[in-house]
Amino acid sequence: MKDVTPLTDGWSLRHDQALLPAQVPGCVHTDLLAAAVIPDPFLEHNETEVAWVGRRAWTYLNDVSHDSRHERTDLVFDGLDTAAGITFAGREIGRTRNMHRTYRFDVTGLTGPLEVRFASAYDEAEAVRGVTGDRPNVYPEPFQYIRKMASSFGWDWGPTLVTAGIWRPVRLEHWSTARLASVRPLVTVDEATGNVEVRIQVERTAQGAGRSLLARATVAGKTAEARFEGDEAVLRLTVERPRLWWPRGYGDQPLHDLDVTLLDQDGELDTWHRRIGFRTVELDRSPDARGTGFTLVVNGERVFARGVNWIPDDVFPSRITPERYRTRLAQAADANIDLVRIWGGGIYEDEAFYDACDELGLMVWQDFLFACAAYPEEQPLRGEVEAEARDNVVRLMPHASLVLWNGNNENLWGFRDWDWEPGLAGDSWGEGYYLGLLPRVVAELDPTRHYAAGSPWSGSWDHHPNDPDHGTYHSWEVWNRQDYAEYRANVPRFVSEFGWQAPPTMATLRRALPGEILAPDSPGMLHHQKAEDGNGKLNRGVERHFTLPEGDFDRWHYLTQVVQARAVAAGIEHWRSHWPTCAGTVVWQLNDCWPVSSWAAIDGDGRPKPLHHELRRVYADRLLTLQPGDEGLVLAVVNQSATQWRTSVTLSRLEADGTQLGRSVLEATVAPRSVLRLPVPGGTVPAGSTAKEFLVADADGLRATYFPVPDKDFAYVRPDFGVEVEPVSGSGGKVDIVVNAHTLVRDLLLQADRLSPTAAADRGLVTLLPGEQVRIRVDGCGDVAADDVRAALFCADTK
Structure with missing residues (x-):
């Protein structure tokens, strides 16, 4: 052995x-x-x-x-x-x-x-x-x-x-006779039968050449054996009616031990072990009246992908432990995320990453590692690229969570739009990798999975690489130049990148910039802002909705985080409301690799920003959203659950002080995995561009709001609310922060890390009407008084 x-x-x-x-x-x-x-x-x-x-x-x-x-x-x-x-x-x-x-x-x-x-x-x-x-x-x-x-x-x-x-x-x-050089399990499901075709290659010593070997594979109580004298063998196993692996929210994630043993007449020589799952994954790229789709289909179920982009969780990847992977991915699952795209400028992650995704039901979209550049195709790089692709396809293919291979990040788009083509003058730039080498390697080694040439990519050069009507689409004009309301300008088939920046939490900033008097443009803040004109874009994003605070860093910090959460929510709510035309959103980005102002939902110290909590809301199975458009104001009732949703939606047209101006109730019956779009009755639509009215939709504990004008133009009543602190009995030190609203309180946020760097709250932004109450559970804050809590509470309707 x-x-x-x-x-x-x-x-x-x-x-x-x-x-x-x-x-x-x-x-x-x-x-x-x-x-x-x-x-x-x-x-x-x-x-x-x-x-x-x-x-x-x-x-x-x-x-x-x-x-x-x-x-x-x-x-x-x-x-x-x-x-x-x-x-x-x-x-x-x-x-x-x-x-x-x-x-x-x-x-x-x-x-x-x-x-x-x-x-x-x-x-x-x-x-x-x-x-x-x-x-x-x-x-x-x-x-x-x-x-x-x-x-x-x-x-x-x-x-x-x-x-x-x-x-x-x-x-x-140390080994003798032969060893397992590679094991490739091809897992398929044919009607009610699970099939595992195990392809093995062995390496032999000189003494082991030509000796008869036995390969044995076992899974789910089934065993197959093959005796061979060469360097390759194929073992086939069938499992009747296996329990299927599903993405989270669609079913369970049963995994099965697959063991391969190599033997000769003297006993065991080598072993190999992985866990596999039985499922089918298709990528529907069929043309239709709107263009070319891009829809993942798992076990025959069409899926709206609720995704995030993943970057290396530390700029020093050797520090990322299995526990850290699991913590970060559990945070993703907690936010109702079901797909994680591993971005092409990082790494093929450690086995522990994919193990956690298998168990949590997080689909993995794996980029090959090319990003934002023209890559030479000559030696010595070409041979390295092929060897790297072969290594990692074989290593990762056992994982049930892996659903898609992708050739690159933004390079096909860059060639067409970023003035690369004239300067290249015919030189290689990577197209041969993305449209030739990589799909060939995937087809040879892992034919059970689909390959996409890039993100974004329209499917062929017949269309612009970043055409929203064809394939995958990256939406960056909004963050770079426009208000987030412009996300509603189109309905892409699949949005694989979009996002909005915000600084990290206050506790993270204080750790990273000890002793600095914080300001948006203080030296440390600027150093920990790597985006081109990043602070300018942050400020313009705030100014479109609020009066930009001067000399008040706490207020600026809060408002930038609010705008980040609102921006991403605006995109997801709009695009989800147009399922099945749009079949997925992948937010840029889940995580950070150090403390920095960025698009991340979880900052470089692992603390959730308000965006993380907002993702939990907008990625939930059931969602209410109010969508303005050419056809007027629409209530979209989104049901991504497996059961029919029958509900009564109460629409309340209110004045800023809470006075009710109109009310209607809409009965909604929404089939599983579908969306119902209903026009808002005229009597409950706020008048024109009024600064005094807003609309609230409530159903089954869910809420959507619609304000016709930016916050800075709305006639808010000065917010008034009471705060109480209640210890949670038997919870090991948790407390409930109870907020009772006496007026409208919009986007109330408790920044728990201001109470203690170890504190975490169970929710983010919440809007309360007069007379409403919210309980915010906080863990890790120790003994706090109501005045301490008030200093850590912020809301949008404060001039």
Whole structure:
């Protein structure tokens, strides 16, 4: 049986003439930080002070001794970041140039000093650029010339911290006769039968060549065996009436252990284990009267995808533990999200990410790692791209949660719209990857899944790559130049990116910028704002709806978070109300990789912004929304649940002081997975552009509001509300904050982290009518008084 020796301990990092303790897996930055050689690059302006780290070469050392009874010993690196030479016992055993691959070297009989020498990623990228020539990209960094996490080089939400190191586990594998080189389970469902076709490849030692081997696979109580003399075998298993894996909200997520064993006449040689799920996934891209659709169909059920984009959760990915993955993805599930798109400027995530998605019912859309640049297709990059794709398709394909492979992020769009084409003058730029190499690899290795060439992509060059009527669409004109109401200007077939910025929570800002007097344009705030004219866009977004506060950072901070939540909600409510024409929204973005003003719903310290709570509301199975349009004001009753929704919707036309001017009740019966659009009766539509009236729709505890004019023009009554603090018996220190409204209180928000950095509230923005009450449960705040709570409460209707 194969023996494995993890090489976790005993590593050192050479820094000048010193040897520092090194953590493996890890990276140079985290080792230097642990040794107090550099300051924390996430704080203040320290990012710029540590820029030199990415410009230098670095060496990791270990003394590796081993004594094996096996015929063969391999040194296996699951991840090397990035351009490295490996020397073992004084012999160079290999060189690498790809962060996203696994490397295996035959080190049989070798023992002694092990050195991994990393070149500066900048030096490697410039050397490749010298071979391939220049290509355009969106940032002045050479990330498209090296197969490395592109966002290491900075992004419009991330710092420039160019890493190096042994970022995934390393081990010695000792084996004899043969080992399992790859296992590819192709899982399909045919009517009531689950089928698992297990394709295996083996590697043999010289002594094992030609020997008869036995492969055995077991799943769900079924077993298949195949005896073979070559290097490949296929095992087929059938499971009658398996329980199906569903996205969250559609059913359960049963998973089954799939075990593969390789044997010869002397016993076990190697084993492999994963969990699989039985389900079908189709991508309906059929043309229709509106254009070309893009609808995921799981187990025959057409799905409106409630998605978010995912970036690496830390700019130093080796710090992301399985527990951290699960926490962040559980936050996604808590917000009623059912799809996570792994964006192409990051990494193929750790197995723990996909395991959590399998269990939580989060569909995974996996980009291949190309983003916002023209990528050369010449060597040495082309061979690396193919090897990387093959590695990761085989590694990830067992996961039931993985529903789509995607070729790139915005590169097809960039070629057409970002002035790349003239400068390229016929040079390669990646099209051969997206329309040739990658679909070929997916078709060969994972034919059970669909491949899309890019995001956005209309399906062919017959249409503009970012045509809202065809395929996937990125909506960025709104954040960059327009009010969020402009989301209602079109109905794309599938919105795979859109979003709005806001700063992180106050506790996160105070940790990242200790001692700074916070202002929108204070030095630390500007340094932790990476988007072009980011603060200008934030301010213009606020000014369209509110009086921009001068000299009041707390108010500015609150209003920017309110506008972020409202903006994203406006897009999702509009697009959901047009299901099935629009079949999904994927918000940019769920998470952050450091403390920064960004589009994220969860900030760099893991604290939810109001947007996270708003996603829970607008991504719920059932939603009420009031939609203005050319046909007048419409009530959309959205039912994404599996059961019919019969309800009475009360429409109340009110004055600012709460006086009722009109009332009507609409009976609604909405079929499962469908939307009912009803015109709002004339007597309950607020008059014209009135500044004194608004409309409220209520049904089954859900609420929608419609204000005809921006907040700054509305005749709000000065908000008046009472606050009480009630301990929750037997809860371990939780308290209920009880707010009783005496007037209209719009978008009330408790910023719980102002009470304590460890505090969290169970809800975000809430609008109360006069006489209404809300209970906000807070965990982790300790003993607080009502005055403390009042200082942490904000609302929109305060001039």
